[in-house]
Amino acid sequence: MPEQPLSAPLDIGFDYTRSVGPVLGRFMTALAQRRVLGVRGSDGRVHVPPVEYDPGTAEPLDELVDVAAEGTIVSWSWVAEPLAGQPVQRPFAWALIRLDGADTALLHAVDTGGDPASVHTGQRVRIRWADKPVGHIRDIAYFVPITDPPADAAPTAPAPPAATSPDGDAGPVDTVITPVHLNYTHSASREESRYLRALADGRLLAQRCPACGKVYIPPRGACPTCGVPTTDEVELPDTGIVTTFCIVNVPFLGQRITPPYVGAYILLDGADIPFLHLVLGCEASEVRMGMRVRAAWTPREEWSTTLENIAHFEPTGEADAPYASYAHHL
Amino acid sequence: MTEVAVVAFAQAPNVRRTHGTTNGVEMLVPIFDEVYTRTGLSKTDIGFWCSGSSDYLAGRAFSFISAVDAIGAFPPIHESHVEMDAAWALYEAWLKIRMGEVDTALVYGFGKSSAGELRRVLSLQLDPYTVAPLWPDSVSIAAMQARLGLESGRWTETDLAEIAARSRRDAAGNPRAQFGGETDVAALLDTDPVADPLRRHDIAPVTDGAAVIVLASAERARDLADRPAVIGGIEHRIDTPSLGARDLTTSPSTRLAGEAVGTDGVEIAELHAPFTHQELIVRDELGLADAVRINPSGGTLTGNPMFSAGLARIGEAAQRILDGEATRTLGHATSGPALQQNLVTVLERG
Numbered sequence: 245m246p247e248q249p250l251s252a253p254l255d256i257g258f259d260y261t262r263s264v265g266p267v268l269g270r271f272m273t274a275l276a277q278r279r280v281l282g283v284r285g286s287d288g289r290v291h292v293p294p295v296e297y298d299p300g301t302a303e304p305l306d307e308l309v310d311v312a313a314e315g316t317i318v319s320w321s322w323v324a325e326p327l328a329g330q331p332v333q334r335p336f337a338w339a340l341i342r343l344d345g346a347d348t349a350l351l352h353a354v355d356t357g358g359d360p361a362s363v364h365t366g367q368r369v370r371i372r373w374a375d376k377p378v379g380h381i382r383d384i385a386y387f388v389p390i391t392d393p394p395a396d397a398a399p400t401a402p403a404p405p406a407a408t409s410p411d412g413d414a415g416p417v418d419t420v421i422t423p424v425h426l427n428y429t430h431s432a433s434r435e436e437s438r439y440l441r442a443l444a445d446g447r448l449l450a451q452r453c454p455a456c457g458k459v460y461i462p463p464r465g466a467c468p469t470c471g472v473p474t475t476d477e478v479e480l481p482d483t484g485i486v487t488t489f490c491i492v493n494v495p496f497l498g499q500r501i502t503p504p505y506v507g508a509y510i511l512l513d514g515a516d517i518p519f520l521h522l523v524l525g526c527e528a529s530e531v532r533m534g535m536r537v538r539a540a541w542t543p544r545e546e547w548s549t550t551l552e553n554i555a556h557f558e559p560t561g562e563a564d565a566p567y568a569s570y571a572h573h574l
Numbered sequence: 575m576t577e578v579a580v581v582a583f584a585q586a587p588n589v590r591r592t593h594g595t596t597n598g599v600e601m602l603v604p605i606f607d608e609v610y611t612r613t614g615l616s617k618t619d620i621g622f623w624c625s626g627s628s629d630y631l632a633g634r635a636f637s638f639i640s641a642v643d644a645i646g647a648f649p650p651i652h653e654s655h656v657e658m659d660a661a662w663a664l665y666e667a668w669l670k671i672r673m674g675e676v677d678t679a680l681v682y683g684f685g686k687s688s689a690g691e692l693r694r695v696l697s698l699q700l701d702p703y704t705v706a707p708l709w710p711d712s713v714s715i716a717a718m719q720a721r722l723g724l725e726s727g728r729w730t731e732t733d734l735a736e737i738a739a740r741s742r743r744d745a746a747g748n749p750r751a752q753f754g755g756e757t758d759v760a761a762l763l764d765t766d767p768v769a770d771p772l773r774r775h776d777i778a779p780v781t782d783g784a785a786v787i788v789l790a791s792a793e794r795a796r797d798l799a800d801r802p803a804v805i806g807g808i809e810h811r812i813d814t815p816s817l818g819a820r821d822l823t824t825s826p827s828t829r830l831a832g833e834a835v836g837t838d839g840v841e842i843a844e845l846h847a848p849f850t851h852q853e854l855i856v857r858d859e860l861g862l863a864d865a866v867r868i869n870p871s872g873g874t875l876t877g878n879p880m881f882s883a884g885l886a887r888i889g890e891a892a893q894r895i896l897d898g899e900a901t902r903t904l905g906h907a908t909s910g911p912a913l914q915q916n917l918v919t920v921l922e923r924g
């Protein structure tokens with residue numbers, strides 16, 4: 245039975261920072277003051293949340309009007325197991341809520357203390373404000389029924405960070421920050437998995453395209469030139485040349501080596517495609533195109549299924565490869 | 575202007591989870607081979623390539639570039655990509671042929687939905703200021719849409735279960751469907767809702783998959799297929815992204831696209847409806863008569879490969895003509911929350 249491909253968690257996150265413009269800016273500024281604004285559309289309808297352009301006529305809109313902090317449920321659905329980031333972190337209802345004074349519905353969460361029988365269409369609900377509004381849609385923590393609201397406060401997702409206003413805390417909101425975190429299972433291809441498992445044994449496993457004969461490391465799954473699977477395995481030595489390189493002089497977040505240092509394309513002997521790695525063991529200014537290098541492996545007991553088993557490449561001191569021998573790999 | 579025809583369609587098996595990568599190569603290489611074999615074309619014969627996929631599904635930037643490996647893109651190819659269902663990539667390829675720039679095009683879509691938490695990832699297609707920060711998932715939004723129809727009497731829970739049962743019955747005849755078979759409507763209705771009011775059978779499964787369509791100018795198509803499926807019309811329209819400003823029991827964009835292509839005389843329609851009630855909305859807006867056969871493939875409820883399910887609807891509709899089973903069919907694709915954006919195409923025997 246063939247080995248299963250390798251996989252690993254891939255957790256990514258980013259704080260999306262968005263400028264809001266004049267219409268949404270006034271909406272967000274009002275939220276920070278625990279007020280809700282709508283915008284009057286071309287047909288006189290009041291949209292909440294406000295839209296910048298009329299959905300029917302595409303006319304730019306800018307007449308903002310106050311609406312109430314309570315309204316009526318137009319439709320709803322029940323969430324038995326809240327997902328990460330959702331406003332209420334116990335069973336709750338999503339609802340389309342038409343606030344008094346508005347003609348369109350706002351999508352938000354309704355907390356009934358976890359009871360699915362306590363929500364219905366036509367129900368009157370009221371905003372429960374966040375403790376510290378910052379000018380963000382999450383300043384509306386959630387809604388609760390006006391009649392028989394739950395006895396306790398709902399557990400909520402972490403509040404978004406406040407954007408700093410150029411005019412200080414009291415100034416208009418011009419930016420909203422929304423952290424986004426996503427979780428994936430990233431799978432390596434079968435070919436990459438064989439390559440990574442070989443690395444754990446200190447071997448460099450490439451594959452040759454059966455059509456054009458090119459040798460790929462890491463193996464690609466399909467030859468990008470021919471579009472056929474790369475199948476024939478080739479073990480490569482840990483020596484090669486620098487095809488091209490750059491000297492990193494700029495510090496950046498997450499950097500592990502103090503600049504200046506060299507990032508280079510390394511073409512292993514017998515390979516047709518170079519990969520990116522570090523060249524250390526000499527002054528950055530001594531690194532040249534065509535320079536012969538050898539892998540510097542980490543201690544064997546630290547090896548795992550990663551190219552990080554090779555700490556860096558360092559010069560062998562052999563004569564440089566002539567330009568013509570690698571010109572077609574640049 | 576040049577007429578355009580579908581000359582071949584293939585899809586990867588619809589499965590809950592593949593061991594493949596998020597760049598889709600493992601799913602694409604075999605189905606490219608299928609359409610090459612069927613048409614006699616090779617990659618160097620293809621004038622234009624266009625794909626649909628999403629980095630949000632893959633969790634990494636420019637994931638579609640790796641998929642180009644499946645093509646064998648050397649010497650350099652004429653290529654484009656949409657971050658949408660590949661039905662919209664087909665629209666772009668249709669334009670290229672209409673304009674006479676090329677006479678063949680290969681369109682593909684792929685997605686590994688199982689890599690992340692699909693319904694949560696899909697929150698990020700919503701308004702990034704006032705909606706997405708709340709993380710409303712795709713199933714919950716569809717559930718609110720379903721309730722509007724249930725409480726207004728537009729449809730009943732039995733109507734919805736019957737759609738699920740018919741889809742599963744039809745899927746039994748589709749070897750690439752994720753599942754299928756006989757089910758009892760009463761038994762379906764006896765289950766608890768998973769996103770009240772939606773039950774499990776109302777919701778399309780999470781599916782890894784891919785699909786490919788080869789287009790050719792009508793003139794070229796005659797050499798590539800016995801019965802090319804000529805695109806009689808293709809149109810797409812969009813509704814406002816403001817969910818609360820729409821009547822969610824209707825889909826004006828579907829109606830407008832349908833009116834623009836003309837749906838009269840359609841015998842078979844493949845509708846991209848990831849939720850049972852959405853089939854009723856789309857069917858109504860397209861004005862399809864009761865006699866029109868809906869989703870003989872089993873449809874999206876028995877396999878919902880993100881970013882290729884819409885293309886596969888067009889492919890399934892075209893296949894009925896390629897196989898000589900029908901003379902006029904319809905393919906529909908949707909994108910965005912609660913049927914926000916819709917594409918309709920009518921295919922005809924040439």
Ligand SMILES: [Zn+2]
Nearest residue numbers: 453456467470
């Ligand atoms: Zn090759």
